Amino acid sequence: MNNSTSLITIFISMVIINNLILTKFxxxxxxxxxxxxxxxxxxxxxAVTLVMVIASLATSIIYNYILIPYKVEFMNIIIxxxxxxxxxxxxxxxIKRTNxxxxxxxxIYLPLITTNCAVLGxxxxxANNNFSVLQSVISGLGGGLGFTLMLLIMSGIRERLELAxxxxxxxxxxxxxxxxxxxxxxxxxxxxxx
Amino acid sequence: MEIExxxxxxxxxxxFKKGFVITNPVFVLVLGLCPTLAVTxxxxxxxxxxxxxxxxxxxxxxxxxxxxxxxxxxxxIPVFIVVIASFxxxxxxxxxAFIxxxxxxxxIYLALIVVNxxxxxRAEAFASKNTVFYSIADALxxxxxxxxxxxxxSFLREILGTGKLTVFGLNLFSIPVLSxxxxxxxxxxxxxxxxxxxxxxxxxxxxxxKNE
Amino acid sequence: MxxxxxxxxxxxxxxxxxxxxxxxxxxxxxxxxxxxxxxxYVNSITKAKIAAxxxxxxxxxxxxxxxxxxxxKYNKDEYYEVYSSEDLIGYAFTAIGKGYGxxxxxxxxxxxNFLIESINIISNTETPGLGTKITENFFTDQxxxxxxxxxxxxxxGGKVDAITGATxxxxxxxxxxxxxxxxxxxxxxxxxx
Numbered sequence: 001m002n003n004s005t006s007l008i009t010i011f012i013s014m015v016i017i018n019n020l021i022l023t024k025f026x027x028x029x030x031x032x033x034x035x036x037x038x039x040x041x042x043x044x045x046x047a048v049t050l051v052m053v054i055a056s057l058a059t060s061i062i063y064n065y066i067l068i069p070y071k072v073e074f075m076n077i078i079i080x081x082x083x084x085x086x087x088x089x090x091x092x093x094x095i096k097r098t099n100x101x102x103x104x105x106x107x108i109y110l111p112l113i114t115t116n117c118a119v120l121g122x123x124x125x126x127a128n129n130n131f132s133v134l135q136s137v138i139s140g141l142g143g144g145l146g147f148t149l150m151l152l153i154m155s156g157i158r159e160r161l162e163l164a165x166x167x168x169x170x171x172x173x174x175x176x177x178x179x180x181x182x183x184x185x186x187x188x189x190x191x192x193x194x
Numbered sequence: 195m196e197i198e199x200x201x202x203x204x205x206x207x208x209x210f211k212k213g214f215v216i217t218n219p220v221f222v223l224v225l226g227l228c229p230t231l232a233v234t235x236x237x238x239x240x241x242x243x244x245x246x247x248x249x250x251x252x253x254x255x256x257x258x259x260x261x262x263x264x265x266x267x268x269x270x271i272p273v274f275i276v277v278i279a280s281f282x283x284x285x286x287x288x289x290x291a292f293i294x295x296x297x298x299x300x301x302i303y304l305a306l307i308v309v310n311x312x313x314x315x316r317a318e319a320f321a322s323k324n325t326v327f328y329s330i331a332d333a334l335x336x337x338x339x340x341x342x343x344x345x346x347x348s349f350l351r352e353i354l355g356t357g358k359l360t361v362f363g364l365n366l367f368s369i370p371v372l373s374x375x376x377x378x379x380x381x382x383x384x385x386x387x388x389x390x391x392x393x394x395x396x397x398x399x400x401x402x403x404k405n406e
Numbered sequence: 407m408x409x410x411x412x413x414x415x416x417x418x419x420x421x422x423x424x425x426x427x428x429x430x431x432x433x434x435x436x437x438x439x440x441x442x443x444x445x446x447y448v449n450s451i452t453k454a455k456i457a458a459x460x461x462x463x464x465x466x467x468x469x470x471x472x473x474x475x476x477x478x479k480y481n482k483d484e485y486y487e488v489y490s491s492e493d494l495i496g497y498a499f500t501a502i503g504k505g506y507g508x509x510x511x512x513x514x515x516x517x518x519n520f521l522i523e524s525i526n527i528i529s530n531t532e533t534p535g536l537g538t539k540i541t542e543n544f545f546t547d548q549x550x551x552x553x554x555x556x557x558x559x560x561x562x563g564g565k566v567d568a569i570t571g572a573t574x575x576x577x578x579x580x581x582x583x584x585x586x587x588x589x590x591x592x593x594x595x596x597x598x599x
Binding site: 022023024025026027028029032074075076077078081082085116117120121124125128167168169170173174175176177178180181182184185188 | 224227228231232272275276279280282283286287301302305306308309310311379382383384385386387388390391392394395396398399
């Protein structure tokens with residue numbers, strides 16, 4: 001039904017308007033957990049973006065050319081999670097073999113991605129919107145970049161937040177949630193953009 | 195004989211109880227955040243999600259505990275994921291067939307129960323090491339503790355965000371001024387972050403949560 | 407003595423099997439197989455129920471627009487032909503509006519003269535209390551009886567008043583309805599010629 005949605009619309013919508021973290025609450029564990037240092041945030045974001053693009057490509061091919069023709073869409077949950085888990089392994093091995101510098105930067109984050117709900121989330125969003133293969137890849141790229149953007153913003157804020165003089169019960173996680181609330185509120189301003 | 199009979203039941207009760215306060219998945223372990231924020235804009239959705247999680251947790255805990263002796267450690271995680279994903283698929287088919295409005299409202303978050311850290315966490319930390327009997331207690335306790343947390347968050351958000359309290363289509367009460375001019379901020383995404391952040395701070399302040 | 411020996415033997419075999427190199431893979435495949443069979447079975451039970459549920463939903467939605475509807479036919483070109491006992495009384499189709507928060511699904515009904523019978527907002531993710539007013543009658547009733555050229559906001563020369571504080575949602579509905587009307591009316595006209 002949504003075949004007409006243009007690629008740019010999907011991309012912008014995924015990066016800022018329907019940001020996975022701020023509006024869909026996906027991938028919150030790394031958002032609150034990893035994002036205390038800027039460099040870590042960048043590596044994590046890059047790893048997630050890479051996996052999201054590949055996973056979107058693989059799952060949309062499976063969805064459009066296997067699940068729909070054979071009317072077994074109900075199997076998508078189990079197939080998607082297995083595909084994502086194997087993809088993460090393959091990506092990890094490939095990077096390890098080909099680029100050791102990249103592996104040292106991204107390596108430790110890759111295993112965490114299997115249970116990162118943002119990756120499964122984006123593939124399910126693609127399926128729900130009946131996106132074509134190309135649309136899915138763009139949506140995966142946008143989702144990944146939006147995720148990275150939020151991780152970067154959050155890590156910058158949290159580096160300063162550590163020094164803030166907050167009541168002890170507000171320190172750490174609760175304060176990070178309040179920051180996320182303000183960020184989400186600010187990004188709602190983009191809603192009318194498209 | 196008597197003692198032996200009492201002991202398991204007492205332990206069952208302990209495993210059941212711990213999920214509510216000591217290891218409450220949301221407020222203490224801070225797990226399963228995605229559904230806690232996403233589906234708590236109304237009490238109905240929160241309870242629906244809670245029931246779903248209890249079902250999946252119970253099913254996966256039972257099966258994983260039953261097959262724990264035959265499960266090779268190397269493929270342990272994939273096996274857990276397949277078992278959990280099967281229960282989630284069953285749940286989603288049943289919801290779609292019998293409670294379509296709830297199915298529509300929960301959307302992708304129903305399928306995302308698969309990657310809810312609570313369920314995989316319980317499989318790995320408890321069910322793969324304990325008998326079926328205690329695994330059931332663990333699943334029920336953690337599941338209900340999770341549902342309780344969802345209920346608290348959704349209760350606050352629905353009252354502040356709509357000025358009314360509606361459970362399963364039944365309007366329990368409405369607050370005079372608030373229901374005409376609701377603070378709809380609270381049922382929007384930013385409100386979710388704010389409410390959960392304040393709740394976490396509150397539980398810390400009360401001493402339930404230890405400071406980092 | 408013999409029994410004990412037997413038991414030991416058996417246990418040894420299971421251990422050997424559990425430690426075999428292929429065993430993990432066999433076990434995982436077995437689990438996947440069992441789960442696929444189980445899911446196929448559950449699906450076969452719920453399939454009919456899900457289809458029936460969708461059917462009743464469509465009928466309910468169509469009856470809101472055409473109360474005298476008795477039967478409908480779904481056309482390949484993605485519109486419904488609505489019949490009272492015998493006669494074709496109109497057409498219905500869905501449109502998707504790009505709202506403030508996401509997609510707005512709209513069901514549009516038109517009569518044989520291509521005037522809007524009524525529209526119905528099936529689902530939306532607009533701001534509660536503001537954008538969600540597009541689902542209320544005072545807004546959707548404005549569309550009743552409108553011809554294609556009138557489907558626009560008043561400020562753009564049409565006959566639909568935007569909701570105060572929810573201009574984007576209102577515009578999304580109006581634009582989606584108009585664009586879908588243009589597409590489907592042409593389709594229907596071509597078909598009847």
